[in-house]
Amino acid sequence: MNHLLQIRRELHQIPEKGFEEVKTQRYLLNYISKLPQEHLQIETWRTGVFVRVKGKVGDNTIGYRTDIDGLPIEEETELEFSSTHEGMMHACGHDLHMTIALGLLTHYSSNPVNDHLLFMFQPAEEGPGGAELMIQTEVFKRWKPDMIIALHIAPEYPVGTIATKPGLLFANTSELFIDLKGKGGHAAFPHQTNDMVVASCSLVTQLQSIVSRNVNPLDSAVITIGKITGGTVQNIIAERARLEGTIRTLSVESMSKVKARIEAMVKGIEIGYDCQATIDYGCMYHQVDNEEQVTSEFMKFVSTETDVNVIHCSEAMTGEDFGYMIKDIPGFMFWLGVNSPYGLHHAKLTPDENALDVAVSLLTKYINFKGTA
Numbered sequence: 001m002n003h004l005l006q007i008r009r010e011l012h013q014i015p016e017k018g019f020e021e022v023k024t025q026r027y028l029l030n031y032i033s034k035l036p037q038e039h040l041q042i043e044t045w046r047t048g049v050f051v052r053v054k055g056k057v058g059d060n061t062i063g064y065r066t067d068i069d070g071l072p073i074e075e076e077t078e079l080e081f082s083s084t085h086e087g088m089m090h091a092c093g094h095d096l097h098m099t100i101a102l103g104l105l106t107h108y109s110s111n112p113v114n115d116h117l118l119f120m121f122q123p124a125e126e127g128p129g130g131a132e133l134m135i136q137t138e139v140f141k142r143w144k145p146d147m148i149i150a151l152h153i154a155p156e157y158p159v160g161t162i163a164t165k166p167g168l169l170f171a172n173t174s175e176l177f178i179d180l181k182g183k184g185g186h187a188a189f190p191h192q193t194n195d196m197v198v199a200s201c202s203l204v205t206q207l208q209s210i211v212s213r214n215v216n217p218l219d220s221a222v223i224t225i226g227k228i229t230g231g232t233v234q235n236i237i238a239e240r241a242r243l244e245g246t247i248r249t250l251s252v253e254s255m256s257k258v259k260a261r262i263e264a265m266v267k268g269i270e271i272g273y274d275c276q277a278t279i280d281y282g283c284m285y286h287q288v289d290n291e292e293q294v295t296s297e298f299m300k301f302v303s304t305e306t307d308v309n310v311i312h313c314s315e316a317m318t319g320e321d322f323g324y325m326i327k328d329i330p331g332f333m334f335w336l337g338v339n340s341p342y343g344l345h346h347a348k349l350t351p352d353e354n355a356l357d358v359a360v361s362l363l364t365k366y367i368n369f370k371g372t373a
C-alpha cells in the first residue's frame with residue numbers, strides 16, 4: 001500500500017478529543033523517531049509535537065502546522081479502517097492533515113532546504129483550542145517561524161483543486177453555552193413552576209432574529225444552536241435546560257455586537273420566565289486572515305503548476321485557531337480539494353485519498369521554492 005495511505009488509515013482509526021491525543025502523539029513520535037535524525041530536533045508540548053528540520057543556511061524558518069484532534073461523532077462510513085474509538089471520528093480531515101505533514105517531514109528529514117522548517121502538530125483545534133497556547137511556549141519562541149502555512153481539506157472541491165484568497169478566509173468564532181434554571185414540578189401543575197423547556201424554546205427562537213435584524217445585511221454572522229438538553233422525564237416540568245452552540249462573524253466588531261444582543265435576550269428570558277441564566281463563551285478563535293503578499297505569491301506559484309488548479313474562493317464561516325498563528329506572523333491557509341459527497345463534521349465524510357499525494361507534491365515544490373530563495 002502507498003506509504004501515505006497507510007499512515008492516513010492508521011491515524012484514522014485512533015481519533016481523540018482535544019488535549020487527549022495520547023495515542024496520536026505516540027504514533028507521531030514513533031513515526032518521527034524512525035526518520036533520519038541528523039537534521040531533526042524534536043520537542044513535545046502537552047499532546048502536541050514540534051519538529052524542527054535544521055536548514056543548510058538557516059537564517060529563516062518556514063512553519064507548517066497541522067491539527068491532530070478528532071470529533072465526538074459516531075463514524076458511519078463503513079470503511080474497513082473506520083475509527084476504533086467509539087463515538088469519535090476524524091470527521092474534519094485532521095488524519096489527512098497529519099499525514100501530509102508527515103509526508104513532508106519524511107522528505108525534508110533527508111533533504112533539508114536552506115531555511116529551517118518547523119512542523120507543528122497542534123492539539124485541540126476543534127476545541128478548546130491549542131494554537132494560541134502553543135505559540136506562547138518557549139519552544140515556539142525559540143524556533144519562531146518567519147512564515148507559517150496550513151491547509152484544510154475541502155469536500156466540495158475535486159482532487160487537484162486548491163482554493164484560497166488573500167485576506168479574510170475563515171470567520172471569528174465563539175462557542176456559546178447557556179444554562180437556564182427555573183422551577184421544576186408536576187406536569188399537571190404548570191402554574192406552580194417555571195418551565196425551562198418553554199424558556200429555552202423561546203430563547204432559541206429569539207436568537208434567530210439577531211442575525212436577521214441586528215447584523216448589517218452586507219456583513220455576515222451565524223448563530224447555531226447545535227444541542228439542547230433539559231428535563232428528566234415526560235411528565236415532569238424541566239427545572240433546567242442547556243443550550244450549546246457557536247457564533248461566527250466576519251469581523252471582530254460584529255462578534256462583540258452579537259454577544260451584546262445575546263446577553264440582552266438572555267436577560268429578557270430571566271425576567272420573562274422568572275429564572276436564572278448563565279452564559280459561558282467557551283473557546284474563541286481569531287479569524288484566519290491570510291497575509292496578502294505571501295498568499296498572492298503562493299496562488300501565483302500554484303497557477304504555474306500543470307496538475308493543480310487554483311481557485312480564488314470566498315471566505316467561509318468555519319473557524320480555525322490557526323488564525324492566532326498568523327495574527328502576527330505572515331502566513332496563509334488554503335483549502336485542499338478531497339471530493340467527498342459528505343461534508344466536514346459528517347459521519348460519512350469520505351475524502352479521496354489521492355489528495356494526499358497532490359498536497360505533498362505541491363507543498364514540496366513550494367517549500368523548495370521558498371526555502372532556497
Ligand SMILES: CC(=O)N[C@@H](CCC[C@H](N)C(=O)O)C(=O)O
Pocket residue numbers: 092125126127152173174175245246247283285317318319320344
Ligand atoms: C474547520 C472547522 O470545522 N473548525 C471548527 C472550529 C470549532 C471551534 C469551536 N469549537 C466552535 O464551535 O466555535 C468549526 O466548527 O468551524
